[in-house]
Amino acid sequence: MTRPRRLFAIALWLAGQTALAGTPVPVKAPLGLPPVPVPQDNPLTREKIDLGRKLFFDRRLSPNNTMSCAMCHVPEQGFTSNELGTAIGIEGQTVRRSAPTLYNAAYMLRLFHDGREFSLENQVWGPLLAGNEMGNPAVGYVIERIRGLDDYRGLFERAFEQGPSMGTIGMALASYERTLVSGNSRFDRWYFAKDRDALSAEEREGFRLFSGKAGCRACHTVGARNALFTDHGFHNTGVGYARGMGGDRGYRVQLAPGKHAEVRESETASYSEPPPNDVGRFEITLDPADRWAYRTPALRNVALTAPYMHDGSIPTLEEVVEFYDKGGVANDALDPRMKPLGLTDEQKRALVAFLKALTGDNVEALIRDARRAAPGS
Amino acid sequence: MKSSQSFLAMALAVAGLVLGASIAPARADETCNSPYMANLIKGQEDYVHVWTLGVKGIGDGSDKLVTVDVNPASPKYGKVINALSVGGRGEAHHMGFTDDRRFLWAGRLDDSKIFIFDIATNPAKPKLVRTISDLPRKTGFVGPHTFYAMPGRMLVQALSNTKNHGGVTGLVLYTNKGNFVAKYPMPTTEVGGVKGDGYGYDIGINPAKNVMLTSSFTGWNNYMMDMGKLIKDAEAMKRFGNTMVVWDVKSMKPQKVLSVPGSPLEIRWSLKDGDNWAITASALTSTLTLIRQDDKGEWHAKQVATIGDPAKIPLPVDISITADAKGLWVNTFMDGTLRYFDISNLEQPQETFTKVVGSQNNMVSQSWDGKRVYVTSSLLANWDKKGADNQQYLALYHWDGKDLAEQWRIDFYKEKLGRAHHMKFGAKAVKTAETPQGGKLALE
Numbered sequence: 001m002t003r004p005r006r007l008f009a010i011a012l013w014l015a016g017q018t019a020l021a022g023t024p025v026p027v028k029a030p031l032g033l034p035p036v037p038v039p040q041d042n043p044l045t046r047e048k049i050d051l052g053r054k055l056f057f058d059r060r061l062s063p064n065n066t067m068s069c070a071m072c073h074v075p076e077q078g079f080t081s082n083e084l085g086t087a088i089g090i091e092g093q094t095v096r097r098s099a100p101t102l103y104n105a106a107y108m109l110r111l112f113h114d115g116r117e118f119s120l121e122n123q124v125w126g127p128l129l130a131g132n133e134m135g136n137p138a139v140g141y142v143i144e145r146i147r148g149l150d151d152y153r154g155l156f157e158r159a160f161e162q163g164p165s166m167g168t169i170g171m172a173l174a175s176y177e178r179t180l181v182s183g184n185s186r187f188d189r190w191y192f193a194k195d196r197d198a199l200s201a202e203e204r205e206g207f208r209l210f211s212g213k214a215g216c217r218a219c220h221t222v223g224a225r226n227a228l229f230t231d232h233g234f235h236n237t238g239v240g241y242a243r244g245m246g247g248d249r250g251y252r253v254q255l256a257p258g259k260h261a262e263v264r265e266s267e268t269a270s271y272s273e274p275p276p277n278d279v280g281r282f283e284i285t286l287d288p289a290d291r292w293a294y295r296t297p298a299l300r301n302v303a304l305t306a307p308y309m310h311d312g313s314i315p316t317l318e319e320v321v322e323f324y325d326k327g328g329v330a331n332d333a334l335d336p337r338m339k340p341l342g343l344t345d346e347q348k349r350a351l352v353a354f355l356k357a358l359t360g361d362n363v364e365a366l367i368r369d370a371r372r373a374a375p376g377s
Numbered sequence: 378m379k380s381s382q383s384f385l386a387m388a389l390a391v392a393g394l395v396l397g398a399s400i401a402p403a404r405a406d407e408t409c410n411s412p413y414m415a416n417l418i419k420g421q422e423d424y425v426h427v428w429t430l431g432v433k434g435i436g437d438g439s440d441k442l443v444t445v446d447v448n449p450a451s452p453k454y455g456k457v458i459n460a461l462s463v464g465g466r467g468e469a470h471h472m473g474f475t476d477d478r479r480f481l482w483a484g485r486l487d488d489s490k491i492f493i494f495d496i497a498t499n500p501a502k503p504k505l506v507r508t509i510s511d512l513p514r515k516t517g518f519v520g521p522h523t524f525y526a527m528p529g530r531m532l533v534q535a536l537s538n539t540k541n542h543g544g545v546t547g548l549v550l551y552t553n554k555g556n557f558v559a560k561y562p563m564p565t566t567e568v569g570g571v572k573g574d575g576y577g578y579d580i581g582i583n584p585a586k587n588v589m590l591t592s593s594f595t596g597w598n599n600y601m602m603d604m605g606k607l608i609k610d611a612e613a614m615k616r617f618g619n620t621m622v623v624w625d626v627k628s629m630k631p632q633k634v635l636s637v638p639g640s641p642l643e644i645r646w647s648l649k650d651g652d653n654w655a656i657t658a659s660a661l662t663s664t665l666t667l668i669r670q671d672d673k674g675e676w677h678a679k680q681v682a683t684i685g686d687p688a689k690i691p692l693p694v695d696i697s698i699t700a701d702a703k704g705l706w707v708n709t710f711m712d713g714t715l716r717y718f719d720i721s722n723l724e725q726p727q728e729t730f731t732k733v734v735g736s737q738n739n740m741v742s743q744s745w746d747g748k749r750v751y752v753t754s755s756l757l758a759n760w761d762k763k764g765a766d767n768q769q770y771l772a773l774y775h776w777d778g779k780d781l782a783e784q785w786r787i788d789f790y791k792e793k794l795g796r797a798h799h800m801k802f803g804a805k806a807v808k809t810a811e812t813p814q815g816g817k818l819a820l821e
Contacts, residue, residue, distance in 0.1 A: 092601025272605020
């Protein structure tokens with residue numbers, strides 16, 4: 001065997017050993033969801049999940065001990081942030097887009113709103129290293145930081161039979177995120193388990209519209225045996241175009257409950273940083289057809305993940321339905337499926353009722369499980 | 378009763394006896410000190426300590442305590458005489474003296490560190506004697522904002538929390554040495570008919586009434602965010618406090634939540650004998666609200682005035698009450714204006730004077746005699762104005778009752794210092810100060 005082949009064989013053996021370490025955790029997909037995809041080189045184990053949860057909530061994973069993954073993906077707020085349109089990173093820095101929910105992230109074929117990553121194991125390093133998110137200056141910095149924390153002593157070794165590294169940190173975090181699977185909603189019990197009483201007549205009508213007149217299902221797909229409510233594709237609805245190309249927009253600013261002021265974008269110039277541009281999927285593919293296109297979000301637990309769209313610009317499901325009913329915002333890269341729908345008020349209500357029936361039955365359990373971890377600082 | 382509460386009640390009872398006679402004169406806020414604090418400076422202040430935010434690319438880039446000589450008899454009058462860097466940038470914000478005025482506590486809203494400076498040994502050259510770094514881990518709170526002296530204790534109002542960086546938070550009690558004693562969550566349930574929002578901002582205690590008031594701002598997500606982005610984020614703008622809380626000081630239990638919309642900030646009590654009121658300004662709605670006890674002993678909040686044109690969101694950010702409790706300075710950040718309100722008629726305050734003091738202004742502190750008014754510029758690092766409007770300064774004005782005359786202005790960028798925020802006065806006499814209880818305190 002040549003030397004490179006010998007090294008490759010050793011690396012494979014090591015990876016196999018890493019994969020086999022720990023207590024296996026069987027993953028049973030809930031009703032309505034396909035089997036949870038788990039990479040061969042990172043099987044789920046109790047040790048990895050526990051370590052990943054600890055890392056996920058640990059604010060010490062940022063240089064000034066203020067940011068963890070969970071500060072933006074808040075368990076009680078749908079594993080996103082209900083209190084922000086777009087996220088805020090270390091030292092209050094601006095993040096262009098909303099924190100996507102992590103419910104059912106295990107199933108996503110493309111990660112981030114622009115789909116620039118393909119695996120949870122790799123994805124976790126994006127926020128860790130982004131200067132405007134968790135702000136760590138380098139991979140080695142993160143590894144050494146964790147190595148220096150007493151309460152991590154032995155945890156990586158138990159989970160992976162090796163210490164913290166770029167690979168094991170990614171695998172641990174991905175393992176925890178892979179457990180955030182949520183299904184068995186009332187819709188699932190009606191549609192897949194044929195429980196006729198699981199949905200109300202209005203909710204059933206909402207699904208009929210979702211699949212028909214409203215055209216939602218074309219992108220938020222539903223299969224015969226399960227449903228992720230996403231085609232994993234990228235579409236331009238006009239939200240990104242309006243934000244990036246709109247003129248002097250007006251904003252209705254809440255000053256107190258029931259009290260508002262009207263403020264124009266131009267009036268904020270003296271105290272605003274220049275709004276960052278965002279051309280969506282185009283930034284990854286450089287294909288003009290992808291301008292202002294963003295990943296189709298899955299809709300499970302959508303009632304828990306407001307505000308909506310990649311920029312959190314639409315606060316309620318009712319307003320989301322209104323947006324689509326109007327056919328989005330016209331632009332030359334608009335998805336051809338975006339057209340005025342002509343929905344009646346009753347139909348809009350039915351659609352919203354249906355969307356609210358997509359909440360999984362294990363949300364509270366996932367929150368309880370999440371809060372087993374301490375914030376670290 | 379928890380042991381910490383029991384101790385606090387006992388300490389307050391003793392302090393009440395000791396301070397009984399001395400509390401009454403503490404009507405001014407020189408500019409906003411706790412009534413439990415000794416040694417108010419009633420003559421000429423010698424120093425102004427400015428808690429200054431470091432700015433990347435300016436000087437050493439670190440937060441620092443800047444000391445300015447403000448005694449006109451000094452050859453260094455109006456000059457920076459010391460700058461003590463504490464390392465890094467963590468959103469330096471407010472400060473507060475211990476009851477003996479020997480130590481100055483200063484907090485950072487981002488990384489939640491608290492710095493304790495010895496200002497007694499050499500008031501011209503404060504010394505950092507302790508850094509508290511574990512407030513979030515010990516309490517689950519984030520963003521130590523107000524530092525309020527109690528007998529032998531420091532009460533700290535936090536602004537946010539480690540769970541979601543929202544506005545639900547609490548109070549934390551420390552010994553003067555900086556040892557954690559207890560924490561008290563802000564109420565989130567209905568107390569006295571109004572639901573608490575759990576938010577915090579300022580602390581104001583009226584010992585004679587055994588009443589503490591707290592006000593409500595917003596959480597880390599919002600106070601750390603670029604202000605232009607914040608204004609345009611509809612969800613974020615829903616997350617500001619709209620309440621004040623009336624607490625029983627001895628038991629540290631909330632007694633009543635008051636509805637005070639629009640993020641009520643600084644609280645200023647009139648502690649004149651027999652007075653039973655405090656005043657606050659709501660930042661977002663640009664209103665003055667009076668908090669007063671009625672004949673039956675019930676506390677009520679009543680909006681009594683507007684500040685500027687509320688539709689333009691002038692953003693009143695600090696207030697300073699005069700010693701006789703008849704006047705109120707109000708700084709409005711957006712238009713850089715310092716405003717004087719005649720509050721002789723508490724039900725109808727009247728704005729009687731305005732002056733633009735800069736492109737932006739934040740804190741206002743007046744001397745005990747009301748003749749000197751100091752102004753600083755920085756609100757929050759990411760809320761401050763940008764470009765040429767980002768003026769950073771400490772300015773002194775003389776007030777003759779009719780007009781403000783600028784004496785000097787220190788450009789904090791030109792001096793390579795940073796963003797000038799909170800001010801506290803210092804005096805050479807503090808070196809010999811003792812605690813109200815008579816015993817000298819020292820940090821180990």
